[in-house]
Amino acid sequence: MTTMSVPTTPGLTERVLDLRGRMLEFIDGEVCPLERTVDAGGPEGRAAMDGLRAEAKRRGLWALGHPEDLGGQGLSFLEFVHLNEIIGRSEIGMWAVGSMTQHDTIMWRRYGTEAQQRRWLDPLVSGEYEWIGIGLTEPEVAGSDPTQMQTSAVLEGEGEDAQWVINGHKWFTSWASASPAVLVWAKTDPEAPPHRQFSAIIVPVDTPGFTHVRDIRTMGSVTGRHGEIRLENVRVPASNLFGERGQAFAIAQTRLGPGRIFHCMRWLGQMQRAFELMCDRARTRYAHGSLLAEKGEIRRYIAESAADIQAHRLMTLDAARAVDAGSEDARVLISLIKFRGAEYLHNVIDRAIQVYGAAGVTEDFPLESMYRHARYARIYDGPDEVHRMVVARTLTKDGAVAPWQR
Structure with a gap:
C-alpha cells in the first residue's frame, strides 16, 4: 500500500506554528484591549504602547522578521508572512511587536552604506526609533x-x-x-x-x-x-x-513590494477578526422570531465573507512565494492582491457592521475603526487604478503568459 505524502505550506514551519499560537495569545489578550487607549494618544497612550513593546520582548515576540545580526530573530520572508496574519488582527499589533519596519529593513539592508545602517537601521530594529x-x-x-x-x-x-x-x-x-x-x-x-x-x-x-x-x-x-x-x-x-544617484524608484519598489505583501497578510488578520465578531453576533442576537444566524441573508454574509478570506489568503501566499523566489511574476501577483484584497477587506468588515447594526458604527466595537483603515487600503502603496493598470498592461503584451498558466 502506497502512503501519500501530505503537501506542506511553504514557510509554515513548526517554529512558525508555535509563534502563531503565542502571538495570537498576545495580540488578542494584551494588544486588542489597549487599542482605544493607544489610539487616544497622550501620556497614557504612549505608556500603554511602551508596556506592550516591553511585554513583546519579554515573550520573545519582538522583531521576529528582522535579521539576527541586527538584533532580530531571523524569520525568513515566507515565515514572517504567515505570522503577519496574526499580528494584523490589531491595527496596533505591528507597533507592539516591532514588525512595522520589516519592509524598511529590507530596503536599508540593500541600499544603505555600513555607516548609514549603524546610524539609522540598528536603532530602528531595536525599537529605539519607531520609524524613519x-x-x-x-x-x-x-x-x-x-x-x-x-x-x-x-x-x-x-x-x-x-x-x-x-x-x-x-x-x-x-x-x-x-x-x-x-x-x-x-x-x-x-x-x-x-x-x-x-x-x-x-x-x-x-x-x-x-x-x-x-x-x-x-x-x-x-x-x-x-x-x-x-x-x-x-x-x-x-x-x-x-543608494546611488538616480536610483530612487528602484529603492522605493524594493520597499513597496514586500510591504504590500505584509499589508495584505495583515488585512487577513483584520478580515478574520471581523468575521469572528460577525459570527458571534449572529449566534447571540435575536430579532424577528429567530437568531440572526438562522436567517438566510445573514448566512449569505457569513458564506461570502468566508470565501473572500480564503481567496485572499491563497492569492497572497502565492504572491509571497513568487517574491521569495525572485520570480518575474511577483509584480503582477502583488498588484492583483493589492486591489482585490482591498475590496475583500472592505466587504468583510462592511458585512460585519451590517450584522451589528447601529452598534457596528460605534466605538463600542472595533469595526468602525477597522472600516476606516480599510478605506485607506485602496489608496496607499498605489491606488487600485494603478494596480489594475499594471496587471492589464503586463498581460496584454505580445507573448505574455499569466502567472497561473506557467
Whole structure:
C-alpha cells in the first residue's frame, strides 16, 4: 500500500506554528484591549504602547522578521508572512511587536552604506526609533504618478564639503512627527530619463530649514501617522545620499513590494477578526422570531465573507512565494492582491457592521475603526487604478503568459 505524502505550506514551519499560537495569545489578550487607549494618544497612550513593546520582548515576540545580526530573530520572508496574519488582527499589533519596519529593513539592508545602517537601521530594529519617515507624496501633484514630484536637491561644493540643498513640500510623510529622520525622494537629475531623475536622501528632522507643518487629520482622527513637511534650503552632507544617484524608484519598489505583501497578510488578520465578531453576533442576537444566524441573508454574509478570506489568503501566499523566489511574476501577483484584497477587506468588515447594526458604527466595537483603515487600503502603496493598470498592461503584451498558466 502506497502512503501519500501530505503537501506542506511553504514557510509554515513548526517554529512558525508555535509563534502563531503565542502571538495570537498576545495580540488578542494584551494588544486588542489597549487599542482605544493607544489610539487616544497622550501620556497614557504612549505608556500603554511602551508596556506592550516591553511585554513583546519579554515573550520573545519582538522583531521576529528582522535579521539576527541586527538584533532580530531571523524569520525568513515566507515565515514572517504567515505570522503577519496574526499580528494584523490589531491595527496596533505591528507597533507592539516591532514588525512595522520589516519592509524598511529590507530596503536599508540593500541600499544603505555600513555607516548609514549603524546610524539609522540598528536603532530602528531595536525599537529605539519607531520609524524613519518616508517622504514621497506631494500635495501639488498626483501621488499615483511619482515622476511628477517637484522636490529638488542640488549638489553644491566638492569633496568632503559637498552638500545637498533640498527644497520641497511633502505630505502623508510617514510618522514625520515621531521620526529622527525622513528619507526624502527628490529630483537630482532633471535632464535624465524620467525614472532616473530622482534620488533618495536622508534628512535628519533637526536640520535647519526642515519644518514639520502638521499631523494630517484623516477620517476624524489624528494618529501622527501622516505628516506634512516643508524643506527650505535644507543642507545635508553629500554622504546622506541613500543608494546611488538616480536610483530612487528602484529603492522605493524594493520597499513597496514586500510591504504590500505584509499589508495584505495583515488585512487577513483584520478580515478574520471581523468575521469572528460577525459570527458571534449572529449566534447571540435575536430579532424577528429567530437568531440572526438562522436567517438566510445573514448566512449569505457569513458564506461570502468566508470565501473572500480564503481567496485572499491563497492569492497572497502565492504572491509571497513568487517574491521569495525572485520570480518575474511577483509584480503582477502583488498588484492583483493589492486591489482585490482591498475590496475583500472592505466587504468583510462592511458585512460585519451590517450584522451589528447601529452598534457596528460605534466605538463600542472595533469595526468602525477597522472600516476606516480599510478605506485607506485602496489608496496607499498605489491606488487600485494603478494596480489594475499594471496587471492589464503586463498581460496584454505580445507573448505574455499569466502567472497561473506557467
